[in-house]
Amino acid sequence: MSPPIRYDLLLVGGSASNLILAHRLLDLAAKSGLPLTVALVEKSAQFGAHIVSGALTKTHILEKVFPDFKTNGFPIEGYVTHSHLSVLGSEERWDLPHAIVPKGFRKEGHAILTLSHAIRWLAEQLQVKAKALTNVVLDVFPGFAAQEILYAGERVAGVRVSASGDVSEDAIFAELTCFGDKGFLSKDLVERFALRPNPQLWSVGIKEVWEVDLDCQGVVWHTLGYPILDGTFSGGFVYGLGHKKLAIGLVISLDSKNPNLNPQLRLQQFKAHPWIQELIQGGRLLKYGAAVIPEGGYYSLPTRFGVEGALLLGDALGVLDAASLSGLDKSMETGYIAAELLHGAFVDRNFEDLAERYKRAVMDGFIGQELYASRHFRRAFLENDRLLGEYLPAVCQSVDQGHPWLGSLKFGLGKPIQRSTETFQALGLILGRISGDKLFRYTPCHENIEPAFTQPAVAVSTQARPETILSRPDAVFFAAPRYHEGNRHIEEFDPQTCRRCIAIYDRLGKPTPCIADCTAEVHRIDEAGGVRVHGMSLENCIQCRTCEIVCPSVNLRVNPTYEGSGPDFYGL
């Protein structure tokens, strides 16, 4: 038998967080001469190909690792020159006066990234950096997904990259494993050690990139309202990238009552808005993709940020701030902090209290401050469901009627949200001006679903040019999923559960949540001998994990794809 495959450090996920970690750690090792072996596994065949993001970001962390990032070839689409927060009616758009835009959505000066490009650059440069160091061994394994966490007692000992075959050939062992995997596999760790007493809230972010005639570089809009007026926490974005590209997307929270969120359809309705129709006039779609976003923030943070032998980073940890849709700089910062601590730990060969020290450093820094400041943000909407369910639609309507102020005021007087003290309470929560640290409990996303929920009809502009609107199967084409023969990466636990679920939704005349909310035409109903059963076209899957989160019976598990299969998000 060959000796086990062993490294000092194992990074799971070629993520923003892990790549910053590796860069920083190599820089430190270059100075200290620390001998170090590092393995990096990434499930996509090419770095960045499974990553979709906005992405607007502050560059302060990037700058700590690359002081010359503006000139060293790091791919940047541009910098935000004009940032708008807008309310959409179905025909009109109202840009909020800058003075009342919450701080988190004033994005002037932020860098605009195509994250998949940035990730590939970071991965390539990392390999160049490693080559120049004689004390560091870096092996990268694109196309290898971590499929199972290996333990030695209660210590994380490494991962298995394939569930078939011989363990001695499939396992990577390490002194320390860092999970920057958006929870794909580390959710098992969180569960095993019961690290998250308050569940994570997830949303799905869905995005198209267009090449258009207009040059909007540097102009960004965040939108509220149309086309999601059913009370679901959500928002849209349009970012002007370089080379006349436009990113158009929606972020839709999955803790909705609505069992049929239809993210891909919603994105088409968003694009049907006359304003976006004008922006994409004469353009063509380049890419489509989706990914989930952890929105729980402060209250969803795990009790420990790692266990013996492992740390959680970025979205896997859950450091995104929903109040400003910013996860990237915080993910990078977790990598940066981890690198500093790991370097010391490897120099001293002392890993004691590492997870505690890591947690302290993260919470004492800007991440802790930001998350704490906006800790009530989601709560405000959860506690006051009329904010999104009634107030927002009324404002949207008045936007269409051309007098947003008047309309919102009228509504406010006629039907105050709640007693005025509660209105202030809600605003206070959103703006982070209310203290009070009573732990707020979230309900897991799927438990919010009400099968009989009736969604209000949305008036969709009929003027949209048909060639700009894509059916879901057509959209899949632009996410370019490719799978190897024999692929089966989604597990359905119990077919009976699905049959019961299908019966419930059939009676209501609705598709099941997995069918409606899939971003890529995977779930379907098959007739087998007169019985309606759940089936899947796995070859379409783009690995977003939405179905797993919205299945009301927790009857699905989306495993990381293997053999480098999956979507090609390069360009998103």
Next chain:
Amino acid sequence: MKIFVLIKQVPDQGAKAGINPDGTIDRAKAKRMLNPFDRYALEAALHARRLYGGTVTAISMGPPPAIEILYEAIAHGVDQAILLSDRRLAASDTLATAYALYCTVRYAGAFDLVFCGLQTTDGDTAQVGPQLAERLQVPQITYCEKFEIDHSEIVARRVIEGGSQTVRCPLPAVVTVANSAPRLAYKTLRGARRVQQLQRDEAERSRVIRTVNLDDIGADPVRCGLKGSPTIVAATEKVGEIGGNCTLYQGKPLQQLVDDVLAAQVIAPELVKR
């Protein structure tokens, strides 16, 4: 068991290959890949090692960039590799190629099995395997899709028109593997790691991947390259390109697609049921 597998780097079919004025392929310009047919040969070789033990050596003849496919073979789990690279091999036809590969195999030593792909996607002749067997004076089994070793004999199922045929012959033998044989599994973790080790460690690399020229393998230069190639390319003709005239029905109603297809009269009217 000593197993050899012959693999060739070919121009990537997805990318456009350049054609020289004399009709030969401009290999320097073309994007390169492992001949897809050789993936089945690789899998067969690795399968034989899994079942019967031993070592697998990948052999390729080609210009220096062909080392890429040898790395690929190592990532899949091959033990070692030989690259035959020599300017004097340029413009070899199948006779000259088979001769040079024969000399390489002889140089590599005794063997039990040599696996070849069925054919390549560039030369496409399917001649090299059989010619090699003739030179080596060992039995050959072509179009093999399944095999086992039964006491120093190989029992193999070959694809033939309309069915299959099971044959047996003593080892050593040359086997060309059909593309209906089991597909090549993904790279192995250990293999992918080994490649990166070799890329870092030059001494180890030259030990595991031996690069040889005609003199090393004792081949007669006169029988190689243009000189050793009796085949003459009389003319090559460009047969035009497929595609270009494609309408994407994205965002249009299905009925329009149906109407247009009917209007184009590409379906015989009697087949159309309204």
